[in-house]
Amino acid sequence: MTTSPAPKLYKSREPVFPKRVNGFFRRMKWWIMAVTLGIYYLTPWIRWDRGPELPDQAVLLDMASRRFFFFWIEIWPHEFYFIAGLLVMAGLGLFLFTSALGRVWCGYACPQTVWTDLFILTERWIEGDRNARVRLWNQKWNARKVRLRITKYTVWALIGLATGGAWVFYFADAPTLAADLVTGQAHPVAYTTMAILTFTTVFMGGIAREQVCIYACPWPRIQSAMMDENTLTIGYRAHRGEPRGKHRKAAGAEALGDCIDCRACVNVCPMGIDIRDGQQLECITCGLCIDACDDMMAKVGKPRGLVDYFALTDEVKEQRGEAPTPIWRHVVRPRTLLYTALWSIVGLGLLFALFIRSDIDLTVAPVRNPTFVTMADGSVRNAYEVRLRNKHGEARPFAVSLSGAGPLSLEVEGTDDATIEVPADSSQLARVYITAPAGSEQATRDRTDVRIWVTDLANDDRAHEDTYFNGKGN
Ligand code: SF4
Numbered sequence: 001m002t003t004s005p006a007p008k009l010y011k012s013r014e015p016v017f018p019k020r021v022n023g024f025f026r027r028m029k030w031w032i033m034a035v036t037l038g039i040y041y042l043t044p045w046i047r048w049d050r051g052p053e054l055p056d057q058a059v060l061l062d063m064a065s066r067r068f069f070f071f072w073i074e075i076w077p078h079e080f081y082f083i084a085g086l087l088v089m090a091g092l093g094l095f096l097f098t099s100a101l102g103r104v105w106c107g108y109a110c111p112q113t114v115w116t117d118l119f120i121l122t123e124r125w126i127e128g129d130r131n132a133r134v135r136l137w138n139q140k141w142n143a144r145k146v147r148l149r150i151t152k153y154t155v156w157a158l159i160g161l162a163t164g165g166a167w168v169f170y171f172a173d174a175p176t177l178a179a180d181l182v183t184g185q186a187h188p189v190a191y192t193t194m195a196i197l198t199f200t201t202v203f204m205g206g207i208a209r210e211q212v213c214i215y216a217c218p219w220p221r222i223q224s225a226m227m228d229e230n231t232l233t234i235g236y237r238a239h240r241g242e243p244r245g246k247h248r249k250a251a252g253a254e255a256l257g258d259c260i261d262c263r264a265c266v267n268v269c270p271m272g273i274d275i276r277d278g279q280q281l282e283c284i285t286c287g288l289c290i291d292a293c294d295d296m297m298a299k300v301g302k303p304r305g306l307v308d309y310f311a312l313t314d315e316v317k318e319q320r321g322e323a324p325t326p327i328w329r330h331v332v333r334p335r336t337l338l339y340t341a342l343w344s345i346v347g348l349g350l351l352f353a354l355f356i357r358s359d360i361d362l363t364v365a366p367v368r369n370p371t372f373v374t375m376a377d378g379s380v381r382n383a384y385e386v387r388l389r390n391k392h393g394e395a396r397p398f399a400v401s402l403s404g405a406g407p408l409s410l411e412v413e414g415t416d417d418a419t420i421e422v423p424a425d426s427s428q429l430a431r432v433y434i435t436a437p438a439g440s441e442q443a444t445r446d447r448t449d450v451r452i453w454v455t456d457l458a459n460d461d462r463a464h465e466d467t468y469f470n471g472k473g474n
């Protein structure tokens with residue numbers, strides 16, 4: 001008995017060699033690539049004067065002192081809600097754009113798309129356009145092929161190195177770290193991070209390319225929940241294009257649709273798909289097939305838009321001979337308005353929190369082991385760990401005081417006047433004692449609410465936190 005071989009679960013990858021194309025969407029993608037890569041590579045080199053005590057790098061993730069500097073804004077660890085809020089805004093922004101315009105993030109601004117575009121661009125410069133690259137791929141190895149491959153991978157490695165290098169510059173003073181990297185004095189973590197990012201950049205942007213979008217990225221699966229029949233996305237007007245055929249050669253060409261089956265839309269596609277097969281998970285809506293098809297339509301004297309941005313509802317209307325819904329009606333819908341409103345609420349909330357936050361701050365943690373101590377004179381004492389934060393660029397004297405607690409008194413360990421010098425842009429932990437006189441109501445009561453104040457003696461700024469005082473109870 002003969003047994004047939006088990007079927008393969010995975011199809012071998014067919015390499016994609018996108019052809020060069022010109023047009024509106026291609027130009028827009030070049031601009032977006034230049035702006036996004038420019039921001040990424042250059043931002044760590046922007047200087048921002050914050051005074052002598054603070055770093056002068058405009059954008060810095062200072063892990064050692066646990067600070068995030070963004071131009072004039074400094075985020076402390078206890079203010080992580082700003083980062084959380086920004087992430088929520090980024091998520092809502094993505095929902096908004098996806099529900100209105102489909103996968104615009106994937107097609108234009110996703111780092112995977114941008115770097116893949118850059119790697120394809122350099123590949124085209126080195127190995128030639130689509131036909132030359134297909135020939136090179138299929139031909140046997142010879143000196144020219146080896147030379148072109150070595151050149152390509154060297155350039156890709158340099159791009160990867162620049163990408164990894166730019167990343168580590170966000171975590172330390174860029175000029176200092178650059179000098180340390182060159183002289184071999186940088187921390188091993190910096191070299192390791194750069195090596196990992198160099199490899200992942202070349203692998204994901206240069207080698208795996210569309211495979212990352214199709215198989216590794218969860219976003220194409222999630223986004224379908226944000227799109228509906230009114231979302232603008234890229235499609236092929238089959239009712240106009242079919243039956244397809246090569247007009248000049250085909251008999252009965254007058255019965256054919258507008259698609260001349262030139263496959264220009266397929267040849268430029270970085271995902272290697274045919275948009276004429278309908279909407280597909282692989283499509284990142286980059287718009288390059290629109291440029292390619294518009295170019296062809298211009299050449300054969302047909303109107304543009306055989307492949308275009310439109311919504312499913314428009315397709316149905318067009319097939320019935322009705323005018324499609326205006327673009328603004330697709331963008332301005334209850335769903336997109338809801339996302340915009342939520343996005344604005346979170347944004348305004350963050351702005352409000354940013355403008356009302358104080359330059360001094362404290363947190364109070366009562367010491368609960370023991371909850372109170374009875375002193376020799378019968379008074380009752382509670383201890384507290386108070387963390388004082390000075391967000392100014394210079395040291396400030398902070399006075400700690402108490403309010404709203406009758407005869408209670410406050411002392412700060414190691415001081416005579418409950419005043420502490422807190423260094424610039426730092427926090428300082430102080431041990432604070434609150435004492436209730438013997439026989440007082442607060443000494444005998446179970447619990448008394450108190451408010452601890454900190455006052456910046458340089459400018460009288462104040463901040464407070466509420467806590468409570470534990471008496472002996474009944
Ligand atoms: S089908 Fe068109 S829009 Fe979709 S990925 Fe390919 S070229 Fe881009």
Ligand code: SF4
Pocket residue numbers: 236241258259260261262263264265266276292293294296306307
């Ligand atoms: S580019 Fe346009 S005309 Fe050419 S095959 Fe694609 S849809 Fe048809």
